[in-house]
Amino acid sequence: MSEALVLQSDFGISDGAVSAMYGVAYSVDRSIRIFDLTHEIPPYNIWEASYRLLQTVSYWPKGTVFVSVVDPGVGSERRSIVVKTADEKYIITPDNGTLTHINKFHGIADARVLDEASNRLPNSGESYTFHGRDIYAYTGARLASGVISFEEVGPQVALDSVVELPLTVASLKSGKITGIIEVLDVRFGNLWTNIHRSLLKEADIHYGDRLIVTIGNGTRQIYKNMMTFGRSFADSLVGEPLVYVNSLDNLGVAINQGSFASAYQIGTGTNWTMTIKKADETFY
Incomplete structure (x- = not known):
């Protein structure tokens, strides 16, 4: 066969x-x-x-x-x-x-x-x-x-x-994780990053923590907000943003029952960066 x-x-x-x-x-x-x-x-x-x-x-x-x-x-x-x-x-x-x-x-x-x-x-x-x-x-x-x-x-x-494209590796420095938005979960508009789950553990980030998420395109800041690190979409209300671990064990960002990419006109590739860090009481 x-x-x-x-x-x-x-x-x-x-x-x-x-x-x-x-x-x-x-x-x-x-x-x-x-x-x-x-x-x-x-x-x-x-x-x-x-x-x-x-x-x-x-x-x-x-x-x-x-x-x-x-x-x-x-x-x-x-x-x-x-x-x-x-x-x-x-x-x-x-x-x-x-x-x-x-x-x-x-x-x-x-x-x-x-x-x-x-x-x-x-x-x-x-x-x-x-x-x-x-x-x-x-x-x-x-x-x-x-x-x-x-x-x-x-x-x-x-x-x-064998020809290779430039491949950025996510990093952790001074409590802040930096990576790129590699691709979209196309049908649902979720953002899939190159930040592996192991980096969250290294940064002492756990489910339920509040995180400051910043997204940039080159030198421009496109988005900054605080959101929850959840196990699944059930850990947030409809319309709320959340951070989660996707099926490849990398960090994803989504709006519960909405398209994050469409809502904020987010693209993909090495020029689209994301940083996350634990939120503290002085964020607001």
């Missing part, structure tokens, strides 16, 4: 692009099992593609093949790459930074440049703008179904040659 093939892209589902990728995969092996991670990555947003892989990959079994196509450099000289993670999953993607979070938090055991001449959908040689269909979905299906081995996708390359 073939391994699972999991697809991610910024294509959306309003046209036939994703369906075409499915069709190519089924043309390789009609028994292949295909799943969608997401096709709603914001266009060209390599950072979010990297984060969504981190959010998902560890929960799939060994041997699963992921295809991630967020590719603003399609048709250029950028490499196509296939990696084997430390926990034995495979990811096929443009080598443009999409593997940043996986490399940092899970580890990459082996990396190979995808030989696009030998791993390409037959009769697609004159197409240069849909590598997701012609190269990535095709190669992913062949790898997942055992038509080719990992070693046959192309030559091995040094792990330190």
